[in-house]
Amino acid sequence: MNFAIIGCGFIAKKHVQAIQNIEGANLVAVCDRVPELMEPYVNDYQAKPYTDLTEMLQDESIDIVCICTPSGTHATIAEQAADAKKHIILEKPIAMTLKETDQIIKAATENNVKLAIIHPNRFRPVAMKLKEILDQNLLGKISHALCTVNWNRGQEYYDQAPWRGTKEHDGGVLMNQAIHNLDLLLWYMGEPEEVFSMAATRLRDIEAEDVSTGLIRFESGALATVQASTTVYPKNYEESITIFGEKGTVKIGGQNALNFEHVIIEGLENKMSKQWISDIDENPWGTPGHEQIIKDMMSAINENRLPAVTGKDGRNALALVLDFYESANTNQPVKRSKRD
Template sequence: MNAIINGVNCRIVCGRLSYKLNCLRSETMDKKMRFAIIGCGRIAPKHAESIVALEEAELVAVCDIIPERAQAFADKYGAKPYTSYEEMLAKEEIDVVTIATESDLHAPIGITCAKAGKHVMVEKPMAMTLASADELIRTCHEEGVKLSVIHQNRYNKSIKLMRQALEEGRFGKLTHGQATVRWNRNDAYYAQAPWRGTKLQDGGVLMNQSIHNIDLLQWTLGPVESVFGYTRTALRKIEMEDVGVAVIKFKNGALGVIEAASTIYPKNIEETLNIFGETGSVMVGGIAVNRIETWEFPDSEEEKKQIFDSQENDPPNVYGFGHREVMKDMIDAIREDRTPAIPGEEGRKALEIILAIYKCQETKEPVVFPLSE
C-alpha cells in the first residue's frame, strides 16, 4: 500500500514539475528577447537593424564610452543609452549582449557579461589571443550562457547552397580551395580611431577584414594540419599588415590559399571563395561572397540555370545580409536550449589560423597545429 501511495505521490510531484517546466518553456517562447549592444561604432548599426527587424527581439539598451555617440545611437533605435556597460548590466533586464567594440575588448567584456548571466554574441575576432578566446568559451560554459561568434557570411544564400552540396558529398574528394579578399581601406579609415591597425587592439587585414573568409575556407575544407604565410605593410600607415598571403595544408590532404589586401585601388573589388573537388567546382564571388559564379557538378545544368536566375544582388556594403539570421539563431538556441550554430569553438578556428600566419613572421617556418602561442 505504501508503495502504491508513494508511486502516486511521485507521479503527482513529477507532474507538477513537468507542468512548471512547460510553463517556463512557454514563457520563454512567448517573451521577446531583450538585447543590448556594447560599442556603437562602424558595425553596430548592422546589429541594431537586425535586432529591431526581428519580431522575437527588442533592443533595450546600448553602450559606448563616447556619450554623444551612445545618445545618438539610442535615439535612433529607441533604446536607453549608457557609457558604462557594467552599469547597464546592473540596471537593465537583458537576455543577450552583442559586443561590437575594438577587438581586444571582445573577450574581457564577453567574460563580464557571461558572469552577469547574459548570453553573449561577439564580433570577429572573438579575441586577440587563443588564451583569451579559451577563457571566454570556458566562462560561458561555466555560467551556463550561450556564446555565438558573428560570422554572418555563413548565412549568405550562396554559401548555404555550397555548404549543402558539400554535406551531400557532391564534391567527392576535396582537392583545394582559395579565399580572397581584395578591398580598400585607406589611411582615412585607419585614422578614424587610434586602435585601428594596431597589434594589440586590432590586427591587420587578416584579422580584421579577411577573418570571415578564412572562417569559410576552414569550415569547408576541415581541420588544419599546418600553415605558412607572409605578411607585409605595403601602403597604409599602420602597425600591422595591409597585405597577407598564406597556404594551408588540411588534415584531409586538401590545400588552401589565402590572399588578403586592404590596399586595392581604388575601391573594394571582391571577396571570393573557391572550392574544388573530384566531382565538383564552386566559385563564389561578388563584393562579399554573395554570388555564385561557377557551379559545376555532374548533370547540374538545369540546377545551375535555376541558381543563376535567382542570384542576389551585391549588398550595399561588405557586411552582407547575414546578421539578422545570426541574431535569430541565438534566439532559437536560447529557446530550444541548444548550442548556437556558430559557437565560440567555431570562432576560435579562424583566429588560430591567423595567429599561426603571424607566428610565421617570427619563425620563418610552417606552423603545425595546434598552435602554441
C-alpha cells in the same frame, strides 16, 4: 527578449537594425564611454544609456548583450557579461589571443550562458548553397581551394580611430577582413594541419599587415591558397572562394562573394546549375547575417542548444589567423597542433 549594445561605433548600427527587424527582439539599453555616440539609439529607440558597464549589467531585464567594442577589449567585457548571466553575441574576432578566447568560453560555460560569434558570411545564400554542395559530396574528393580577399581600405579608414590597424586591438587584413573567409574555409574544408604564410605592410601607415599570402594543408590532404589585402586601388576588387574537386569546380565570387561565378559538376544538368545561379542572383544578400545570428541566438536560448556560430568556431578562425601570423614572423610552417 531584451538586448543591450556595448560599444556604439560603426558596427553597432548593424546590430540595432537587425534587432529592429526581428519580432520579439527589443533594444533596451546601450553602453559607451562617449555619451554622444549613444544619442541616436536613445532618441530613435528609447534605449537607456549607460557610460558604466557594471551598472548596465545589473539591469535584470537585459537578456542578451551585443559586444561591438574594439577587438582587444572583447575578453574583459565578455567575461563580465557572462558573470552577470547575460547571453553574449560577440563581434569577430572573438578575441586577439587564444588565452583570452579560452577565458571567454570558460566564463560562458561556467555561467551557463550562450555565446555566439559574428561570422555572418556563412548566412549568405551562395555560401549556404556551396556548403550544401559539399555536404552532399557532389564534388567528390577535394583537391584544393583558392580564397581571395582583395579589397580597399584607405588610410582614412585606419585613421578613424587610434586602435585601428594596431596589433593589440585590431590586427591587419587577416584579422579584420579575411577572417570571415578563413571561417568559411574551415566550414567547407575541415581542420587545418599546417600553414605557411608571408605578410607585409606595403601601402598603409599601420602597425599590422595590409597584404598577406598563405598556404594551408588540411587534415584531409587538400590544400588551399589564401591571398588577402586592403591595398587595392581604388575600391574593392574581389572576394572569392573556389573549390576544386574530382567531380567538379565551384567558384563563388564578385566584390563580396555573393554570386556563383563558376559551377561545373559531373552529372549535374546545365539547366540545374543555371537555376542555382539565377536563384542566387535574384537575392544575393538574402537576410543579413547579423539578423540571422541574432535571431538564431534567441532560438538557441528557447531551445537550450548551441548557437549556429559558437565560441569554438570563433576560436578556430582566430587560431588560423594566429598561425598565419606566426608563420609570417618566423618564415617557418606552423603545425595546427601547437594551437590546441
